[in-house]
Amino acid sequence: MLTIYGVYRSRATRTLWLAGELGLEFKHMPVIQARRLSDPLATDAPVNTLTPSYLAINPMGTIPCIDDDGMVLYESMAINLYLARKYSTPLAPADLVEDAQMMQWSFFSATEIETNALKISSTVAEGLANSEAGQTVIEVAARMLRRPFKVLEQHLSSTDYLVGNRFSVADINAAEVVRYAQGHPALFDANPSVKAWLERCQSRPAFRAMWDARNIEAA
Structure with a gap:
């Protein structure tokens, strides 16, 4: 079990x-x-x-x-x-190449996006987004995210998903990191392919079920 x-x-x-x-x-x-x-x-x-x-x-x-x-x-x-x-x-890699690509996007998300995306998420969650200090934190974090978001944007401009043009574990790993930056909509407005990809991922029934369970859990 x-x-x-x-x-x-x-x-x-x-x-x-x-x-x-x-x-x-x-x-x-x-x-x-x-x-x-x-x-x-x-x-x-x-x-x-x-x-x-x-x-x-x-x-x-x-x-x-x-x-x-x-x-x-x-x-x-x-x-x-x-x-x-x-x-x-189909969520798993189909071959060695896809295996490497899924690892790449997973680790890319964790190393290049997560730290600064979490700064945005925590600032919003703490109710500081409208304060001067909070806005400074968010602006700096968003600036640090511009390059990795542009990398994602370029990749997703020609495919619906990260690997093999199908939803996979790579999308789950990356989407759950990118989600932390959703408190700064301008970052997604500047990267429409990333925004559309995240919406596709978050529209899936399994995500919605997980999110509903999260929402009823004590904060």
């Missing part, structure tokens, strides 16, 4: 979305981030990323994490690439 650790309001959305796309049966363990708790080591604290029992599973104390019949992984991109490859569906 596959177990997925992590709350919906975390990077676990990437794996929970993929599981929905694949129609997987799994056990969900909603491990919460320790930083969201006043005392994560209290005896009545919910299972979190500092809970000793969870650290015994994932010594990094990060989410998501999976246990697939004893095989434990705790990096979201690796988790999704593994699950996509395990189940023979």
Whole structure:
């Protein structure tokens, strides 16, 4: 049995979305981030990323994490690439070239986009987007994202999806990173192919189901 650790309001959305796309049966363990708790080591604290029992599973104390019949992984991109490859569906790479391309776009998103996109997301989530300080953070982050977004724009101007012109695990991995920048619409207006691609990805039933579950989870 596959177990997925992590709350919906975390990077676990990437794996929970993929599981929905694949129609997987799994056990969900909603491990919460320790930083969201006043005392994560209290005896009545919910299972979190500092809970000793969870650290015994994932010594990094990060989410998501999976246990697939004893095989434990705790990096979201690796988790999704593994699950996509395990189940023979169009979401997985069809050959070695597609495998390399899916890894490229996954890691490109994580290394070139995520840090600055998260700055936009967190500034908006904290209600600071309209403050002078918040606007400065967003403007700097958006400026740093211009180049990687243009790379995506150029690629997506001639294809609907990142690899093989079909929806795949690469799109899930990248879309869940690019999503963090949606609090700055001007970035997407300047890159219409990226905007249209993200809308296609987020219109999928498995994404909507994951998002609905996220929305009912405590913030």
